[in-house]
Amino acid sequence: MTSVDQRLDRVRGEAAPCRHNARTIAALTSNPGCRRRAILDSAGVDKQRIATHVGFPAQFGQSQFAITRGNTFEAQVKADGCAELLRLLRELLGLPISEASYTDLGRADETDRLGPQSPTAQAARHSRSRDLLTESTGSSALFDHPLLQLSVGGQRVYLEPDLIAFQVAGRFHVVEIKSFGVVDGQADATKVSGAAIQAAVYVLAMREMLAEAGHDPETVSSDVVLVCPRDFSNEPMAALIDVRKQLLMLRRQLARMERVDELLAMLPADLSFELAADADGVPTRPQQVLEGALREVEARYAPECLAACELARFCRHEARGHTAGLGKSVREALGGIDRVTTVLALASGELTPAEDQTEAAALLQAAARLRAEVLSERQGTPA
Ligand code: SF4
Numbered sequence: 001m002t003s004v005d006q007r008l009d010r011v012r013g014e015a016a017p018c019r020h021n022a023r024t025i026a027a028l029t030s031n032p033g034c035r036r037r038a039i040l041d042s043a044g045v046d047k048q049r050i051a052t053h054v055g056f057p058a059q060f061g062q063s064q065f066a067i068t069r070g071n072t073f074e075a076q077v078k079a080d081g082c083a084e085l086l087r088l089l090r091e092l093l094g095l096p097i098s099e100a101s102y103t104d105l106g107r108a109d110e111t112d113r114l115g116p117q118s119p120t121a122q123a124a125r126h127s128r129s130r131d132l133l134t135e136s137t138g139s140s141a142l143f144d145h146p147l148l149q150l151s152v153g154g155q156r157v158y159l160e161p162d163l164i165a166f167q168v169a170g171r172f173h174v175v176e177i178k179s180f181g182v183v184d185g186q187a188d189a190t191k192v193s194g195a196a197i198q199a200a201v202y203v204l205a206m207r208e209m210l211a212e213a214g215h216d217p218e219t220v221s222s223d224v225v226l227v228c229p230r231d232f233s234n235e236p237m238a239a240l241i242d243v244r245k246q247l248l249m250l251r252r253q254l255a256r257m258e259r260v261d262e263l264l265a266m267l268p269a270d271l272s273f274e275l276a277a278d279a280d281g282v283p284t285r286p287q288q289v290l291e292g293a294l295r296e297v298e299a300r301y302a303p304e305c306l307a308a309c310e311l312a313r314f315c316r317h318e319a320r321g322h323t324a325g326l327g328k329s330v331r332e333a334l335g336g337i338d339r340v341t342t343v344l345a346l347a348s349g350e351l352t353p354a355e356d357q358t359e360a361a362a363l364l365q366a367a368a369r370l371r372a373e374v375l376s377e378r379q380g381t382p383a
Pocket residue numbers: 031034035036037299300301302305306309310311312313315
């Protein structure tokens with residue numbers, strides 16, 4: 001275990017770590033400048049519990065109904081060694097194959113013995129995934145739940161598997177099974193976009209795995225297969241999605257992330273998000289202490305956080321009064337003016353702009369004049 005791992009363990013406390021999956025990587029890269037999320041995710045801290053304990057429980061995520069429906073649909077598509085999935089793939093890719101082997105990499109002896117979160121068990125699962133995926137050539141094969149790794153902020157993180165890798169004629173396709181419906185050939189664009197980014201995370205991780213083993217990473221196709229229910233039925237259908245754009249974006253965002261070891265070096269040595277609970281399951285740590293720990297790590301709230309991060313309501317509250325909380329376009333348009341009160345004072349002319357605020361102040365005053373004119377016209381009085 002490295003000193004960074006030990007430090008991250010201390011940051012997390014006694015709880016078992018929450019591991020990354022494609023969804024968390026996609027969310028992390030949507031706000032690569034947020035040090036708070038980078039540290040909490042690297043340490044595997046349960047952000048949902050933290051948010052609840054500081055009084056801002058997360059208000060997003062799938063309902064229990066949606067989770068159950070998703071699991072049922074996935075089980076149906078994977079039944080009988082993925083027979084239905086193989087039929088869909090055959091039709092979609094125009095393949096003459098009649099059968100493919102099916103291997104579930106989600107299980108390993110070490111997992112049964114040591115538990116799924118044990119580092120030894122995860123290393124064993126990852127190494128088995130790597131061996132089977134990199135040695136697999138020739139005959140068609142489906143690999144369910146391969147445990148992959150990705151470099152995030154200078155750390156190698158495991159990706160909890162939620163995909164099937166389909167190998168045919170020496171080429172891999174990532175298969176994502178989602179339970180949102182495709183009605184009359186149309187699906188919710190936001191959901192498709194989210195699925196495409198998640199699939200791109202897996203493509204990237206599989207390419208890293210192949211490259212490290214000395215294979216051509218381009219063997220993993222950027223055309224991923226999305227399987228969804230058709231119309232309002234449970235009948236599955238498959239479509240190819242080109243994720244080249246998402247791959248470029250992910251690479252760029254991952255490269256923009258700061259290194260976790262450098263972030264840790266800036267933080268107090270005793271920083272901890274320990275949430276040890278009493279006999280009733282209630283965290284014993286005072287709320288203010290936990291809030292203080294959160295504030296030690298700089299955040300970068302943006303309205304998009306509301307759909308992507310469990311801590312969004314806490315961070316929004318904290319960002320109140322700051323222009324950053326109004327979104328990237330507002331922040332950029334205001335050219336670095338940090339406080340909303342400063343913006344209002346510049347707009348009204350109460351505050352003389354500093355040299356670097358002159359341009360923004362002129363725009364703000366023009367906007368304030370325009371607003372006053374519109375309001376007075378509505379009220380029927382001359383400006
Ligand atoms: S909600 Fe807070 S911790 Fe999460 S990404 Fe946004 S700013 Fe960072």
